[in-house]
Amino acid sequence: MRVLVLGSAAGGGFPQWNCNCDNCKGLRQGTLRARPRTQSSIAVSADGTNWVLINASPDVLAQIAAHPELHANQSIRDTAIRAIILVDSQIDHTVGLLMLREGRPLEVYCTAAVKDDLSDRNPIFVVLQNYCTVRWHPVPLAPASPFVIPELDGIRFHAVPVPGKAPPFSPHRAQPHPGDNIGLMIEAADGRAVFYAPGLARIDNTVAACLARADFLLIDGTFWTDDEMIRRGVGIKRAHEMGHLALAGPGGMLEALSRRRARTILTHINNTNPILNEDSLERRQLDQSGIEVAYDGMVIEVERRRSAVETPA
Ligand code: MLT
Numbered sequence: 001m002r003v004l005v006l007g008s009a010a011g012g013g014f015p016q017w018n019c020n021c022d023n024c025k026g027l028r029q030g031t032l033r034a035r036p037r038t039q040s041s042i043a044v045s046a047d048g049t050n051w052v053l054i055n056a057s058p059d060v061l062a063q064i065a066a067h068p069e070l071h072a073n074q075s076i077r078d079t080a081i082r083a084i085i086l087v088d089s090q091i092d093h094t095v096g097l098l099m100l101r102e103g104r105p106l107e108v109y110c111t112a113a114v115k116d117d118l119s120d121r122n123p124i125f126v127v128l129q130n131y132c133t134v135r136w137h138p139v140p141l142a143p144a145s146p147f148v149i150p151e152l153d154g155i156r157f158h159a160v161p162v163p164g165k166a167p168p169f170s171p172h173r174a175q176p177h178p179g180d181n182i183g184l185m186i187e188a189a190d191g192r193a194v195f196y197a198p199g200l201a202r203i204d205n206t207v208a209a210c211l212a213r214a215d216f217l218l219i220d221g222t223f224w225t226d227d228e229m230i231r232r233g234v235g236i237k238r239a240h241e242m243g244h245l246a247l248a249g250p251g252g253m254l255e256a257l258s259r260r261r262a263r264t265i266l267t268h269i270n271n272t273n274p275i276l277n278e279d280s281l282e283r284r285q286l287d288q289s290g291i292e293v294a295y296d297g298m299v300i301e302v303e304r305r306r307s308a309v310e311t312p313a
């Protein structure tokens, strides 16, 4: 099984179009050692031919263009993307659906809560009925049994309800419901698993069990501190108000990750986050803890390592 990081930034991307914070300005001016990043999305495949897109970011067309493995040429109009899973109904994870309207019906896997948001307050599904149409597949919430996707043989998905926030336009914004936000435990045929959770507000018992079980974590690294947006003078919202647990400090994400055994990669990085600066102290702290920062184009190979020397039969 292979995981392809298509976009590793939070909503707005990096640099953000209207932002002059030290990171965005430094990247634009070439004075900062950092990589530009598009908005949060991954693709997963077991065979390298059939792919599931997990989240459809506003940058999806550029992301597809950058990855020939997502193209297909069996017929005059074709794609290697067989289905789309959404982890929430946030703008940065869903607006890209509109960019995929020229194709066959979109096979979209998400919870009822996400489907409701995308049928009502931000009616992307309704709009798309006039183009390619959407075929909605409800995902069962763990501990219910995992779900599979036709043509993605050998991959099982567990939708894990996680503490987070529905988007500002959702009727659930102030009244969280299970299914507003999910993490995905993505399990290969050999049992190895990736836990993907780009939005995570708190580590409850269910999430803690996922952190302990997974072999790979691709996890919310949006903000370094809870007051990062305020400190940088770019906003008034705190990380937890937006559904993200900050990395640093007591009770932060890094503390929760210190007990893990998995290979750990942070993603959904906001453009204000100091870890984007490869020369920052914060980035060095991650390096010293063996924690990686996802970048666009990163490939994660999920398979049991064969021993270097095969024993003759
Ligand atoms: C979030 O996760 O809070 C989003 O990145 C916000 C957005 O897309 O505007």
Ligand code: MN
Binding pocket: 010, 011, 040, 090, 092, 093, 199, 268
């Ligand atoms: Mn987001």
Ligand code: ZN
Binding pocket: 015, 016, 019, 020, 021, 022, 023, 024, 025, 271, 272
């Ligand atoms: Zn910025």
